[in-house]
Amino acid sequence: MVKPVSQSVFKSPRFPSSHNEASQRKMLLLWVTLLLSSCLSVSQAWGGWDFQNDRVQRLKALGIQEEKNLLVLTATTLARVLNETRFLMVEFYNPLSKQSQNLIKEMGKAVDIMGKENTGVLFGKVNITSEKLLEQEFAIKEVPTVKLFVEGQRQQPIDCRGVIEAAALVAWLRNQIRLSIVLLTGREQTRVFINSRKLSVIGFFEDLHEGTVELFYELVKDFPEVPFGVTEKRDIWIRYGITIDTMVVFQQGTIVHFEECEEDGHILRDLSKIVKFFTMDLVIEYSIETMDQIYDMHIRNHILLFISKNSTQFGALVKVFESVAQEFKNKLIFLIVNTDEVDNIHVLEYFQITSWDIPGVRILNLTKNMRYRMPAEEITFKNVKKFCGNFLDGLAKQQLPSENIPKDWDTKPVKVLVGKNFKEVAFSHKRNAFVMFYAPWSYECKSLLPVLEELGKKYQYHESVTIAKIDITANDIHQMFLEKYPFFKFFPAKSDLVVPYNGEYTLDAFIDFVEKEIKSQMESEEWSFEEEESDEQEDLSVQDWGKTKEEL
Secondary structure, eight states, X not given: OOXXXXXXXXXXXXXXXXXXXXXXXXXHHHHHHHTTTOOOOOOSBSSOSSXXXXXXXXXXXXXXXXXXXXXEOOHHHHHHHHTTOSEEEEEEEOTTOHHHHHHHHHHHHXXXXXXXXXXXXXEEEEETTTOHHHHHHTTOOSSSEEEEEETTOOSSOEXXXXXXXXXXHHHHHHHHHHTTOEEOOSHHHHHHHHHTSSEEEEEEOSOSSSTTHXXXXXXXXXXXXXXXXXXXXXXXXXHTTOOSXXXXXXXXXEEEEEEEOOTTTOOHHHHHHHHHHHTSOSXXXXXXXXXXXXXXXXXXXXXXXXXXXXXXTHHHHHHHHHHHHHHTTTTOEEEEEETTOGGGHHHHHHTTOOGGGOSEEEEEETTTTEEEEOSOSSOXXXXXXXXXXXXXXXXXXXXXXXXXXXXXXTSSSSEEEOTTTHHHHHTOSSSEEEEEEEXXXXXXXXXXXXXXXXXXXXXXXXXXXXXXXXXXXXXXOOGGGOOSSSEEEEEOTTOXXXXXXXXXXXXXXXXXXXXXXXHHHHHHHHHHHHHHHHHHHHHHHHHHHHHHHHHO
C-alpha cells in the first residue's frame, strides 16, 4: 500500500463560500423548467460496475447478504468485499450485546448518510460468536469494535474508537478518506499510482499547506471511490507538462482532463463537477432520484435514448448506446429514458416523443436549449455515431417550433408547410387541404414524394383543394396529429375537423379519397343550405298563415 500523506501535511481546510450561488440556483431552475418539471438523474448504470452499480445484483453475485444496510461478512465474503471497494467499515459485534445492537443501528444510518450508491465505501458487520477466525485474526478483545479497511488491505486496519453515533461515524470516515491522499515524491511512484488504477486524480500544487490546495483536500472527502494523489515535486510536474497549480484526471493511465487551479480561480463546486463526471458510467438512466448529479456535470450536451425497459430491443440498443458512448467520452452525456415510467411523461412531451417514436434518439444542448432529432429510423452504431459527430461539428438539424416559411412555398403544385403557416393553410375555412406529414430521411417518405407531386399537379388549379406537405421532424405541431410517418390528413374547408387517410399509398387511391371528401363536403353544404332554406320557408308559411287567420 502506498504510504498516505501524514496529517502534518494538512491545515484545517476552509470550506469556500460560493460566490455565484444565486446563479447556480437560477440555472437549476432553468433546467427543471426546460424539462417541464421532470428531473434528470443517475439511478442505475448500464455500463458495468465501475461506480454506479446495481447494488442488489452485485451483492447477489458476490454471495453476500445484507441486513439493515450492513453487509453480513464471513471469513469467505470479507475477502470478496475487500476487492470491491476502497473503504470498508466493519463492526465486529456480539448479537447478545446491547451496545453492539445500538451501534449496528447507527452504522445503518451512516450508510444512508453516505449513500448506498457510493461503491467507494461499504459498511459491514461480523458476528464474532460465529466467525472465530476473524475474531482471532483482527485481535478483537471487546465488542463492539469498528475497523476501517483501506484499499483492500487486511493488514493493519484503522481502529475507530469511541465513535457511536451515525453522524460522528460519517465525519470520522470522511476525515480518513481525506487522509488517504497519496503524497507523490518520485516519477516512478507516480507512474505506478496512475497505471494501477482505472481512474485517478492528481493535484499538482506549489504549496501543499495552503491556498487552492485546500479546496483539493476538501474535494477528496466526497469521492471515496477515487484514488487521489498530490505532489509539489517539479520533476513530476515537468513529466506531465504542468506549469501552474493544476488538477489532472487520469483514466487507464492516460490524461483525460487538465484543470488549472489558479488561486481563487475555482471554487470547490467547479472541481467537484469535473471529478463527478468521470466517476459516472458511460450510460446512465434518467429518473427523479439524483437530479443534482446530472446537473452538476460540466458537459452540457445530453443525448437521450427513449425506450421501454420491457422492449425486446432494450438490451441490444443499450449496448449500441454504450458502444457509441465510448467514442464520445467527455463530449456528450448518454442517457436512457424509460418510456414506461409515469414520471417521464413530461419529458416525452417536451421532446415530442409519441409511441411511434419509441425507441428514438434525441440530443439536447442545455446551454442554448436546442433540441435535435436523429435523422435515421434505425438505431445502429453507425447511425448514432454519425448523429453525434454531426451535432458536434454543427451539422445536425435543429428541432424547431417552426422552420422559416420558404419564399416559394405556394408556387409549386405541392405547397410547403412549416409550423408558422401550418394552421393558416390546414385550417383554412376557404379551401380543403390534403397534407402529407413526412420525415426527410425516411425511405418510405422519399418514395412517396413523387406520388404526392403528381397529386399536386392534378389539383394545382382546383378551386377548393390544396395539396401540401410538412416535415414533422423540423416543425412542432399539435400532438394530436403525430403518428408514424408518413401519414396523411384531410382538412375540410369551413371546419375544424380532421379526416385521417387510411388507404393505400398510391396516386389513384389518393385521388379517390380526395374526390370522396370533396363530394361529401359538397353534399353536406347542400344539405345545410336546403335545411336553412326549408327553415326560412317554414317561417314564412307561419307568418302567412297568421295573416290569413287575422283577415278571416
